Amino acid sequence: MSGKKKIGLLLGLCLAAALSAGIYGYLQSRVKVLEVGIFAGSNWDVANANSYVIIDKAVEKFEAAHKNVKVHYYSGIRKENYSEWFSRQLLQGKEPDVFMVLGEDFNQFAEIGVMKDLEPLMAKDPEFDEGSYYSTALGAGQYKGRQYALPYETVPTLMFVNKSLLNREGLSVPDNDWTWEDLYRICRRVTKDKDGDGLLDQFGTYNYGWMEALYSNGAKLFNENGTESYLNDEKVTEAVRFARQIAALNGMQKVTRDDFDSGSVAFMPLPFTEYRTYKTYPYKIKKYTKFQWDCITLPAGKEGDNTSVIDTLLMGISNHTEQEQLAWEFLKLLILDEEIQMDLFRYSQGVSVLKEVTCSQEAEEILQADMEKNEKFIDNALVSDVIENGVVTPKFLKYADAVAMADNEIDRIVEDDDNIDNSMRILQRQISAYLRR
Amino acid sequence: MLAVNFIAVLAVTFFIAVTTQRICGDYRAREFLDAVHALPGGEPWHIVIVSAALYLALAFTIVVQERYYTGQTKKLYISLAAEFALSALIAVLLNFNYNGVFLLVFTGVIYYAKGTKGKYLLICLALFCFLLTDSKLVSLSYPLYSINDYFSYYDASMQQYLVGGYSLLSSLNIILFIIYCILMIQQQQGTIDEVNMLYEEIRKTNEDLKNANNQLEEYAKITERMGEVRERNRIAREIHDTLGHTLTGISVGVDACIATVELSPSDAKEHLKRISEVARNGLLDVRRSINELKPDSLERLSLESSITKMITDMRSITDMEIFFDCRIPRLKFDEDEESAIYRVIQESLTNAMRHGKASRVRIVMERVEDTVVLTIQDNGIGCAEIKNGFGTKHIMERIGMLNGTVEFRSENGFSVIARIPIRWGEEYD
Numbered sequence: 102m103s104g105k106k107k108i109g110l111l112l113g114l115c116l117a118a119a120l121s122a123g124i125y126g127y128l129q130s131r132v133k134v135l136e137v138g139i140f141a142g143s144n145w146d147v148a149n150a151n152s153y154v155i156i157d158k159a160v161e162k163f164e165a166a167h168k169n170v171k172v173h174y175y176s177g178i179r180k181e182n183y184s185e186w187f188s189r190q191l192l193q194g195k196e197p198d199v200f201m202v203l204g205e206d207f208n209q210f211a212e213i214g215v216m217k218d219l220e221p222l223m224a225k226d227p228e229f230d231e232g233s234y235y236s237t238a239l240g241a242g243q244y245k246g247r248q249y250a251l252p253y254e255t256v257p258t259l260m261f262v263n264k265s266l267l268n269r270e271g272l273s274v275p276d277n278d279w280t281w282e283d284l285y286r287i288c289r290r291v292t293k294d295k296d297g298d299g300l301l302d303q304f305g306t307y308n309y310g311w312m313e314a315l316y317s318n319g320a321k322l323f324n325e326n327g328t329e330s331y332l333n334d335e336k337v338t339e340a341v342r343f344a345r346q347i348a349a350l351n352g353m354q355k356v357t358r359d360d361f362d363s364g365s366v367a368f369m370p371l372p373f374t375e376y377r378t379y380k381t382y383p384y385k386i387k388k389y390t391k392f393q394w395d396c397i398t399l400p401a402g403k404e405g406d407n408t409s410v411i412d413t414l415l416m417g418i419s420n421h422t423e424q425e426q427l428a429w430e431f432l433k434l435l436i437l438d439e440e441i442q443m444d445l446f447r448y449s450q451g452v453s454v455l456k457e458v459t460c461s462q463e464a465e466e467i468l469q470a471d472m473e474k475n476e477k478f479i480d481n482a483l484v485s486d487v488i489e490n491g492v493v494t495p496k497f498l499k500y501a502d503a504v505a506m507a508d509n510e511i512d513r514i515v516e517d518d519d520n521i522d523n524s525m526r527i528l529q530r531q532i533s534a535y536l537r538r
Numbered sequence: 539m540l541a542v543n544f545i546a547v548l549a550v551t552f553f554i555a556v557t558t559q560r561i562c563g564d565y566r567a568r569e570f571l572d573a574v575h576a577l578p579g580g581e582p583w584h585i586v587i588v589s590a591a592l593y594l595a596l597a598f599t600i601v602v603q604e605r606y607y608t609g610q611t612k613k614l615y616i617s618l619a620a621e622f623a624l625s626a627l628i629a630v631l632l633n634f635n636y637n638g639v640f641l642l643v644f645t646g647v648i649y650y651a652k653g654t655k656g657k658y659l660l661i662c663l664a665l666f667c668f669l670l671t672d673s674k675l676v677s678l679s680y681p682l683y684s685i686n687d688y689f690s691y692y693d694a695s696m697q698q699y700l701v702g703g704y705s706l707l708s709s710l711n712i713i714l715f716i717i718y719c720i721l722m723i724q725q726q727q728g729t730i731d732e733v734n735m736l737y738e739e740i741r742k743t744n745e746d747l748k749n750a751n752n753q754l755e756e757y758a759k760i761t762e763r764m765g766e767v768r769e770r771n772r773i774a775r776e777i778h779d780t781l782g783h784t785l786t787g788i789s790v791g792v793d794a795c796i797a798t799v800e801l802s803p804s805d806a807k808e809h810l811k812r813i814s815e816v817a818r819n820g821l822l823d824v825r826r827s828i829n830e831l832k833p834d835s836l837e838r839l840s841l842e843s844s845i846t847k848m849i850t851d852m853r854s855i856t857d858m859e860i861f862f863d864c865r866i867p868r869l870k871f872d873e874d875e876e877s878a879i880y881r882v883i884q885e886s887l888t889n890a891m892r893h894g895k896a897s898r899v900r901i902v903m904e905r906v907e908d909t910v911v912l913t914i915q916d917n918g919i920g921c922a923e924i925k926n927g928f929g930t931k932h933i934m935e936r937i938g939m940l941n942g943t944v945e946f947r948s949e950n951g952f953s954v955i956a957r958i959p960i961r962w963g964e965e966y967d
Contacts (some may be wrong), residue, residue, distance in 0.1 A: 184568045185565055185567055185568045187568075188567030188568040188570070188571045189561075189562040189565075189567040191567070191571065191577060192558045192561060192562060192567050192570070192571075192577070192582075193558055193559075193562060193581055193582065194578065194579065194580040194581035194582060194584065194585075195581060206568075209571060209572055210571075212575075212681075213571065213574055213575060213576050213577055213681065213683075214576055214577070214579075214681050215577065420579065421579050421580065
């Protein structure tokens with residue numbers, strides 16, 4: 102090769118390098134906008150004054166770490182409008198890159214391919230460690246065995262205990278490993294007609310039904326894919342039978358919310374969020390003010406544990422996002438960053454999905470800080486346990502309908518059917534037929 | 539068909555865009571989502587524009603292909619591949635709700651692939667694409683949004699119209715495709731008719747040819763007869779040439795003997811010996827002429843040596859001085875030319891001896907431009923008027939056969955000047 106040719110080649114290479122560097126620089130300097138879909142207020146319908154605090158913080162942190170990226174979200178979409186708003190964006194092909202997925206939308210959205218399958222991203226990212234999450238929280242975002250959404254915030258169900266009522270009846274608050282028998286014993290004890298007008302005016306439970314009993318009896322209603330139902334399984338019938346026993350205590354009378362609020366009901370299943378909101382300042386004064394109360398686990402059935410259903414707020418990435426990596430980074434910031442997750446205890450009412458954060462001293466301090474001096478916030482480790490062992494409702498398309506069908510019929514059985522086994526067998530056939538259709 | 543497909547593609551996308559807008563306007567998006575199996579996955583209006591653009595690109599390719607690529611197999615294949623790709627893109631974009639576009643490409647395949655090697659492969663591919671991209675088939679393995687979901691958003695009577703319109707468009711497309719196929723078949727039938735007609739023509743021509751052949755055969759017979767006549771003439775000429783020449787030599791030689799026999803019997807004896815030899819030679823000549831009608835000398839020897847031999851023979855029986863001056867370095871002629879030249883020389887010498895009583899003959903053969911000029915000049919008495927005797931006539935005939943010219947002059951003796959044109963492509967070098 103001659104000298105001239107060499108120089109020419111060198112010049113050409115330099116030019117190409119400069120050009121590609123220029124293009125790269127230009128592409129890098131372009132401001133990318135990451136659209137985020139979130140709603141205002143709590144996912145669990147409790148008062149929340151700090152809707153956007155956490156997200157704003159996350160956005161700030163994210164934008165600081167990623168130059169030329171702007172994160173945008175529409176503020177002011179209320180939870181009740183969020184689903185419709187999101188669906189409209191979806192139909193118009195303008196869905197956000199990262200978005201919250203409501204529990205009732207998850208199955209349908211996963212079915213029609215709204216969310217990206219996150220497993221390749223999870224596998225690729227060394228920072229992501231499945232082990233640091235509650236497996237139940239992760240499970241909430243799985244559909245047909247694939248992870249379509251990741252948990253952002255989770256909420257276990259606890260049992261509200263009216264301490265004042267129990268004290269009055271000379272009973273102590275049950276331990277956290279109490280059983281159905283304990284519940285039944287206490288209920289029978291407290292259910293009475295105090296003013297002697299022939300009507301019961303003090304009750305054992307409000308809103309405690311066959312589902313709650315089912316979860317704590319280790320029973321399953323459906324298989325993972327929603328192709329089979331196990332309604333005539335012994336564990337299920339046991340739960341239904343127990344629910345019927347509890348209901349029978351009240352005779353023909355229906356326990357109402359008013360009864361509960363006025364302090365004449367001993368127990369009620371309660372999401373952690375309500376506990377968190379109304380047990381601490383500033384909302385402490387709004388609800389359940391007439392009596393002393395606390396929360397414990399739900400009673401264990403014969404075959405089960407002190408477990409309850411957990412509810413998880415999920416976040417997903419759009420299947421059509423053009424900025425997959427950025428969306429993943431942002432999602433990761435929300436669900437993996439300990440600082441952000443810790444803020445859930447500060448500004449939200451749920452529980453962090455990171456075990457380490459939930460069990461930390463800091464979280465405990467944050468929760469305790471808002472409590473009255475003489476009261477102790479429920480033990481973090483216990484909450485963590487409840488979440489870890491909690492029940493995740495199966496994820497399949499017909500789940501909501503199938504459960505509604507079952508609930509409707511079982512409510513009737515609980516109210517006035519003595520032939521529970523037979524009725525459950527019939528129901529099992531009906532539901533199975535529906536599932537197979 | 540191009541237009542129908544365009545309308546169909548536009549209608550499908552447009553309908554989805556409008557319905558989407560309507561759903562959103564009615565605030566029933568979430569409810570609608572419960573009824574669908576998948577989503578278009580893009581902004582509906584974008585899809586309208588992109589699919590229209592893709593379709594126009596497809597139409598453009600088809601038009602270009604029709605106009606300019608006919609007969610260029612390689613380009614045809616490339617453009618067909620491009621059409622397949624574009625159709626596939628459109629079908630995917632429409633989530634296989636309308637795959638009639640493939641029929642459009644299919645027609646192209648049928649039209650162009652007729653003569654090519656891969657026609658069955660291409661047709662299978664097109665058919666495969668069309669069948670495989672049926673929305674119901676694809677949705678078995680892959681979630682697809684269905685236009686029917688969008689139809690079901692409307693009330694029953696509206697749905698009827700919509701479904702009707704939709705099927706009308708797809709059916710129309712299929713009908714057009716079928717019509718196209720029928721036309722193709724008819725056209726091919728037309729081609730078959732044409733081939734039959736051509737065949738008939740060929741058959742007729744064949745018959746004509748046979749007749750012509752028969753005529754030709756008759757003609758050939760006539761020609762043969764004419765050949766015989768010509769041959770007879772040739773034989774007459776040969777006899778004259780060989781026998782005449784020899785006999786002339788003998789008679790002149792015998793005359794000389796008569797004159798010298800008394801003065802010098804030994805000379806006469808010697809003369810007679812030679813005459814006898816010439817006579818024998820002449821006899822041989824005659825025999826050969828009769829057998830093959832070809833001069834003996836020419837058969838064996840080259841032209842130059844034949845001429846030289848003839849001159850030597852002539853010298854030995856007469857007192858004539860003969861000079862042969864050949865100015866063409868190598869004599870190379872065709873047989874007929876050689877024969878003609880030989881005979882002209884022979885005839886001229888005979889004439890010079892018999893009629894001119896010449897004592898000296900000069901033969902010059904040279905090349906002047908594109909002709910060979912043969913000059914035979916004697917110092918005899920010549921003749922006042924050139925008679926058209928058998929000899930000169932022969933010379934003229936022979937040279938005439940070679941498209942040459944002959945000139946006879948009678949000054950300072952007699953001279954024959956023959957000009958034979960050099961034949962094209964040959965060199966007398």
